[in-house]
Amino acid sequence: SGSTGADGGTGGSGGGSAENAKVAFLMPDLASTRYELADKPLFEAKMKQLCPSCTVIYQNADSDASKQQQQANSALAQGVKAIVIDPVDSAAAATIVKSAQAQNVPVIAYDRPIPTTPADYYVSFDNEKIGSMIGQSLVDHLKKENAEGGILQVNGSPTDAAAGLIKKGIHSAVDPSGFKLLAEYDTPDWSPEKAQGWVSGQITKFRDQIAGVVAANDGTGGGSIAAFKAADVKVPPVTGNDAESAAAQRIISGDQYNTISKPIKTVAEAAADVAYRFVRGEKPAGKTTLYDTPSELFTPTVVTRENINEVLFQSGIMKASEVCTGEYAKGCAELGIK
Amino acid sequence: MTTTLATDRQDERLQSREGLRGAITDVIERARGGDLGVIPVVVGLVVIWAVLQVLNPVFLSSTNLVNLTLESAAVGVIALGIVCVLLVGEIDLSVGSVSGLSGAVLAVLFVDKGLPVWAAILAAVALSAAIGWVYAQLFNRFGVPSFVITLAGLLAFLGLQLYVLGTKGSINLPFDSALVNFAQLAFVPQWLSYTFAVVAAAGLFASGHLHARERRRAGLSARTTSMLAVRSIALLAVLTFVVWYLGQTRGVGWMFVLFVAMVLVMHYLLSRTKWGRSVYAVGGNVEAARRAGINVRAVYTSVFMLCSSFAAVGGILAAARLAAANQSSGAGDVNLNAIAAAVIGGTSLFGGRGTAFGALLGMIVIQSISSGLTLLNLDSSIRFVVTGVVLLLAVVVDSIARKSRTSHGRA
Amino acid sequence: MTTTLATDRQDERLQSREGLRGAITDVIERARGGDLGVIPVVVGLVVIWAVLQVLNPVFLSSTNLVNLTLESAAVGVIALGIVCVLLVGEIDLSVGSVSGLSGAVLAVLFVDKGLPVWAAILAAVALSAAIGWVYAQLFNRFGVPSFVITLAGLLAFLGLQLYVLGTKGSINLPFDSALVNFAQLAFVPQWLSYTFAVVAAAGLFASGHLHARERRRAGLSARTTSMLAVRSIALLAVLTFVVWYLGQTRGVGWMFVLFVAMVLVMHYLLSRTKWGRSVYAVGGNVEAARRAGINVRAVYTSVFMLCSSFAAVGGILAAARLAAANQSSGAGDVNLNAIAAAVIGGTSLFGGRGTAFGALLGMIVIQSISSGLTLLNLDSSIRFVVTGVVLLLAVVVDSIARKSRTSHGRA
Amino acid sequence: MSATQQKDSVLSLRGINKTFGAVAALTDIDLDVAAGQVVAVVGDNGAGKSTLVKVLSGVHSPDSGTITFDSKTVDIPSPAAAHRLGIATVFQDLALCENLNVIQNLFLGQELRPLRLNEVAMETRSWELLRQLSAKIPSVRVPVASLSGGQRQTVAIARSLLGDPKIIILDEPTAALGVAQTAEVLNLVERLRENGLGVIMISHNMADVKAVADTVAVLRLGRNNGVFDVNDVSVEDIIAAITGATDNVVSQRRARRKEGLS
Amino acid sequence: MSATQQKDSVLSLRGINKTFGAVAALTDIDLDVAAGQVVAVVGDNGAGKSTLVKVLSGVHSPDSGTITFDSKTVDIPSPAAAHRLGIATVFQDLALCENLNVIQNLFLGQELRPLRLNEVAMETRSWELLRQLSAKIPSVRVPVASLSGGQRQTVAIARSLLGDPKIIILDEPTAALGVAQTAEVLNLVERLRENGLGVIMISHNMADVKAVADTVAVLRLGRNNGVFDVNDVSVEDIIAAITGATDNVVSQRRARRKEGLS
Numbered sequence A: 001s002g003s004t005g006a007d008g009g010t011g012g013s014g015g016g017s018a019e020n021a022k023v024a025f026l027m028p029d030l031a032s033t034r035y036e037l038a039d040k041p042l043f044e045a046k047m048k049q050l051c052p053s054c055t056v057i058y059q060n061a062d063s064d065a066s067k068q069q070q071q072a073n074s075a076l077a078q079g080v081k082a083i084v085i086d087p088v089d090s091a092a093a094a095t096i097v098k099s100a101q102a103q104n105v106p107v108i109a110y111d112r113p114i115p116t117t118p119a120d121y122y123v124s125f126d127n128e129k130i131g132s133m134i135g136q137s138l139v140d141h142l143k144k145e146n147a148e149g150g151i152l153q154v155n156g157s158p159t160d161a162a163a164g165l166i167k168k169g170i171h172s173a174v175d176p177s178g179f180k181l182l183a184e185y186d187t188p189d190w191s192p193e194k195a196q197g198w199v200s201g202q203i204t205k206f207r208d209q210i211a212g213v214v215a216a217n218d219g220t221g222g223g224s225i226a227a228f229k230a231a232d233v234k235v236p237p238v239t240g241n242d243a244e245s246a247a248a249q250r251i252i253s254g255d256q257y258n259t260i261s262k263p264i265k266t267v268a269e270a271a272a273d274v275a276y277r278f279v280r281g282e283k284p285a286g287k288t289t290l291y292d293t294p295s296e297l298f299t300p301t302v303v304t305r306e307n308i309n310e311v312l313f314q315s316g317i318m319k320a321s322e323v324c325t326g327e328y329a330k331g332c333a334e335l336g337i338k
Numbered sequence B, C: 001m002t003t004t005l006a007t008d009r010q011d012e013r014l015q016s017r018e019g020l021r022g023a024i025t026d027v028i029e030r031a032r033g034g035d036l037g038v039i040p041v042v043v044g045l046v047v048i049w050a051v052l053q054v055l056n057p058v059f060l061s062s063t064n065l066v067n068l069t070l071e072s073a074a075v076g077v078i079a080l081g082i083v084c085v086l087l088v089g090e091i092d093l094s095v096g097s098v099s100g101l102s103g104a105v106l107a108v109l110f111v112d113k114g115l116p117v118w119a120a121i122l123a124a125v126a127l128s129a130a131i132g133w134v135y136a137q138l139f140n141r142f143g144v145p146s147f148v149i150t151l152a153g154l155l156a157f158l159g160l161q162l163y164v165l166g167t168k169g170s171i172n173l174p175f176d177s178a179l180v181n182f183a184q185l186a187f188v189p190q191w192l193s194y195t196f197a198v199v200a201a202a203g204l205f206a207s208g209h210l211h212a213r214e215r216r217r218a219g220l221s222a223r224t225t226s227m228l229a230v231r232s233i234a235l236l237a238v239l240t241f242v243v244w245y246l247g248q249t250r251g252v253g254w255m256f257v258l259f260v261a262m263v264l265v266m267h268y269l270l271s272r273t274k275w276g277r278s279v280y281a282v283g284g285n286v287e288a289a290r291r292a293g294i295n296v297r298a299v300y301t302s303v304f305m306l307c308s309s310f311a312a313v314g315g316i317l318a319a320a321r322l323a324a325a326n327q328s329s330g331a332g333d334v335n336l337n338a339i340a341a342a343v344i345g346g347t348s349l350f351g352g353r354g355t356a357f358g359a360l361l362g363m364i365v366i367q368s369i370s371s372g373l374t375l376l377n378l379d380s381s382i383r384f385v386v387t388g389v390v391l392l393l394a395v396v397v398d399s400i401a402r403k404s405r406t407s408h409g410r411a
Numbered sequence D, E: 001m002s003a004t005q006q007k008d009s010v011l012s013l014r015g016i017n018k019t020f021g022a023v024a025a026l027t028d029i030d031l032d033v034a035a036g037q038v039v040a041v042v043g044d045n046g047a048g049k050s051t052l053v054k055v056l057s058g059v060h061s062p063d064s065g066t067i068t069f070d071s072k073t074v075d076i077p078s079p080a081a082a083h084r085l086g087i088a089t090v091f092q093d094l095a096l097c098e099n100l101n102v103i104q105n106l107f108l109g110q111e112l113r114p115l116r117l118n119e120v121a122m123e124t125r126s127w128e129l130l131r132q133l134s135a136k137i138p139s140v141r142v143p144v145a146s147l148s149g150g151q152r153q154t155v156a157i158a159r160s161l162l163g164d165p166k167i168i169i170l171d172e173p174t175a176a177l178g179v180a181q182t183a184e185v186l187n188l189v190e191r192l193r194e195n196g197l198g199v200i201m202i203s204h205n206m207a208d209v210k211a212v213a214d215t216v217a218v219l220r221l222g223r224n225n226g227v228f229d230v231n232d233v234s235v236e237d238i239i240a241a242i243t244g245a246t247d248n249v250v251s252q253r254r255a256r257r258k259e260g261l262s
Ligand SMILES: Nc1ncnc2c1ncn2[C@@H]1O[C@H](COP(=O)(O)OP(=O)(O)OP(=O)(O)O)[C@@H](O)[C@H]1O
Pocket: C408, C409, C410, D020, D021, D023, D024, D025, D043, D044, D045, D046, D047, D048, D049, D050, D051, D052, D092, E136, E137, E138, E145, E146, E147, E148, E149, E150, E151, E176, E177, E178
């Protein structure tokens, strides 16, 4: 073996025999619930629909790059025809691309890009954009309300590359906004408890100066809100990301300002589609090219009280019966969520 | 040798000291011999507090200390369970997972299934106690090292936690529920806090006095009344000051009171009951304990169950404080923090040495470091480094004292 | 009592057995007494392999086993260091951080600063050895429990790792560098593998034979030549089969050979040198070791330095295999896996018992579970549960054997 | 061998075997102890005396053989079972918890008032017991780890007196004791006999054996090597039975010294 | 007290003090040992004998006092330093590593061929030493944890003979030994004296003390209570010095038994 060029051995294998093919679907972590709960079932369903005899090998690397490498190797050992991968570490995933391509197995980068060694395809919405969108949405809201004070920024795990991208995006929105960045914090392991502890400390320090909090996901957002509640202080606007149902509830009750809904369904299905075409021996062309890779990018939607009904419920992403329980029923009714 | 000497003071090699003066000489003597109990930890704590206060003047503010007390409760309760397993010379690596699982179970039963909160709590604790029972069976029957059993448990119950949370991944506990209220907003009224302080000091004096009287009647040496009075007044002063200072803002949280109450109960159980004796004995020399007729298996079972149950309570408190149970509850450094709190508080990893108060002190050390550094606006990389260094500092004081103890021949 | 009896066989209470028959009876006797060394772990391993193969027929395929050997090397090397610290009754929780740090240092020096690869490796290992030295000083001078020292190290060096990697967070190692090549693509040529197998078997026979001759000359009992031959042939058969089977695809990786070589060197050091003896002695009874004139501090220092150095090597291998050093290198379950490998391989957490081979076997157990479950298409929640259960199963076999040992009065 | 004693014996062993790996520690051991009788078990190092004690006190279970206690065949699976039968033991290795203090060790497993320990009563009783054995222990509130060898042994002996045993087994009880303490223990053994307890005493000190024992049972290399009435046997005979030869290092030494003196 | 011996003494102690917390274990202790002299240190339990031994062997450092070795004032900060001076010690608690086997324990710290252990030579030498002490140890490849009390003590004694010491300190070396082994150890002590070594022997057995010692030093409650030439003193006098009274439990017992017999 040896290193093969980006386009060297791809596309040629298989010769159209999609029957009983295996496709690997490798997800990066459990810190966000979306991979297990949304991406995986959606991808599997689409694959089943396209190719009933195919099997999807799903793996989650639990934030460990070498574990992901191991999972890719074992997928290759099982003879997969394509690998869809959301890399834990975009740089380190280069090895996976190399060894897959050396065995003529195409690699589809999913969600996060693999910049150094081009994969065969890239399907995503980008995390940096997500960061800038939630940040911008909050800044706009604060300006509209004529809020005074500064912003707290709760980032994701310091050892998570995706968190780094989101952090960069948030900065791109907050830094030029005119609101002072009071303090920021990289939450170890994305832990909501840690986020809560940190925000509690900042409340002690800044008290009334906190105009808003940009939290990088719904878990840390929830932690931040709990900190304000526990300090018996009015909760300022707090962002989120991932559109968890718990976050939807908080938005409905007015505790959380926004979250972001990624068109996971669209992306997952697009990925399944591309994977299937690779399996059949085709070589799909991208809508654009990013990092030398044929790519397809989708834009996520910021969710606030204003549009939650439309984006999450009317589109069928969430069911009112699951979210509008107990104390949230009243808020749902107000917003007309059924 | 005069006949008036107490039974336990008759050996002529004993340098006998009486009264307050004697007590002070005694303390100095014990300091030189390194036999100081928790004093070195307290000194370490004071050092850290001073440093952190210099770095950030908000640190010792009443608000922040109120937060500190509340934030130490959840993991502190878990550490209390860890002290018990460490005392018998075993370990439980799964307290984090078990706490996360019990938070999840609570949330599902309480929020999704609509059970009353007490029933949900009971169910979560019972489940965890059952987990501890299973550990104990594996340990007693097959002799699997507890490290491995609980490592397996760590993985298995993390899985179960994810499974219980199911498709949602995160469940909110209603902010207006009694449980969340208890953890976030329930504070002891100031007058009641002062009452607690007085009761505690009076209790200390009364019990000490009764005990001393009983000892004197039996012809044994005993603490003098003036000594007892000094002790009680010191306690009263400290407690009153704490209550007053915390009362400057929100006061003493009920959750912290619960934690302290649990520490007191465990302290009683460990030091004043037959069960406690057998825990120390098993940790010191399990074969000797067995030969003394102690049911060693029962001791292990009780300890593992207790530890899991404390983990469950800790998990419930954490969920209540966060007002949510999610997939990452109990993950991360809950395990390490709980074990570290116990170890910093003077519990030996090899069994047989440690106290319930150690868990309280150790937890306050850890939480102080965490809270103090949280207030500083540092890069993550620097924050990790500083946390490590400060942690070490906190323990070095204690270790030097302990070291002098071994060099003076105390085990 | 005849005069022809060997010096060490003269006690009339010894049931003496000679030759092959005797050896077999001996093994059965030892099995009943629970004195089987690593055999139970091997049995546990076989059980797991069988189960995993039934669940997924790819598991025992040559490709997968080749992967398994390569993947076990990095953490395996770290586990080797952990065995040493556990042998003296201490622990190192920071091996994960140190391995991550040394990977980061390597990457920065090699890629960013353009140092030659050997210099970068040397620097990374030297830095880690210095870390171990610092641990040892803190331990020796202040008597801080190693749990706390290395917990502080865990945090501090994680911070340092993040700091070294800087804003980039991740550094790629060039694919065409010798290091990455070594870890990813370098396989022993088949003829050489066979030669290794033959040399190993011949070496076993030769050393056994020389030893036996020496013993017989000194009037001691010794293994018979036929026994030795059987052993060597068995080893040859096993090794040849392994080489042949792995050779069906890519063969034996050099990285795995390196790991095995390190295990052999550590085995020699621990069992055949004065230093090794002192390590076991310190772990068994540190006071007795001190009274025997052993420089206990030097032993601790060597062991902590060795452990950190092994962690560095493990970190470098991991970085090479991944062709990158990043912020999460060494995080996650590296610590737990390394310690678990040592414990599963029979190393006691209380010191004084364990072998280098234990680290190899334990690592293969852990890696098998991980690899086997990776092949199964499970939900994360179920996967965690199954991993925990299988891990437990693997150890129960060993524990039952060990349990029978204690019940037969072997410590 | 001792069929005559079997009828009134509290404790009797028949055909006890115990092997450790390749070493047969006990082979076909018989032993009888009657109420109010002091049986001395003697034997060389490694003869199996302590193993026998451990079998009796439930620490090890024998590979085969029967134990009869109070005319009932019993099984002693654990030390707790032995305690329940009324067998108290002072082990050769003492089996104390080093981290506990003297009082805690004395009352371990039989604390007064389990739910609210009666520290005062326990301390008073401890001093009584220790005084009785004329122990020179300055304080009972120090961990046993800091006691001298003889002080520890005294604690272990005192502990065995706490319950209400029918049989007391003393495994080399005076090995580490001073002359005064040894004398107290021998007095104690005589008192125990007067109170009708059965006593098994293991000792290497023939003078002590001759002084307090009624019967001497000799073990040699894990086997019975004779049971003697103490009045019918000379120290030389016992030593010969222990070492397996009348011409042994002890007799040689004695002869040499006699020569040297005369 | 013993100024006459000071000139030719290998080891001499002056004014040694050691306290543990509130307990004064040693107060102003003087002691002299000459080459080829056997000094017996006797005393009640807890008199401070083992503490003295530990001070001499570098285990504890004294609070004050001077140690003179070979006419030089020395400091013994660690056991290794004591070894270097040529002081070999058999500790009362033996200080063996339970997890190591007999050979490993015997040669601990003084293994043959450090980089490639010479197992065969060590095993051969072990058997020699153990035979010489007539130890009854079935196998030297078992962990010390599974040896009997006497077997362990023999191992500890054998170990002290391995180096090339000038002073051997034996802390109750025969406490757990059988009659034959005790005789061998007494023979050994006599051989050591003949070879010009200084021997400090601690014992509670007055017969042994009378048999091998040249001088008897008595400790009482951590203080010197007389140094006697063994030929000038009766056992009764020694016991009186130990217990601090001529009318003590030992003499009472003896009197009672005499009465009983007569
Ligand atoms: N737990 C054990 N494991 C293996 N062998 C053992 C064990 N216990 C005792 N032995 C062996 O059994 C034999 C008898 O030991 P035991 O302790 O009964 O001797 P003893 O008669 O008490 O000797 P001593 O007078 O030295 O105390 C010895 O050879 C010893 O090595």
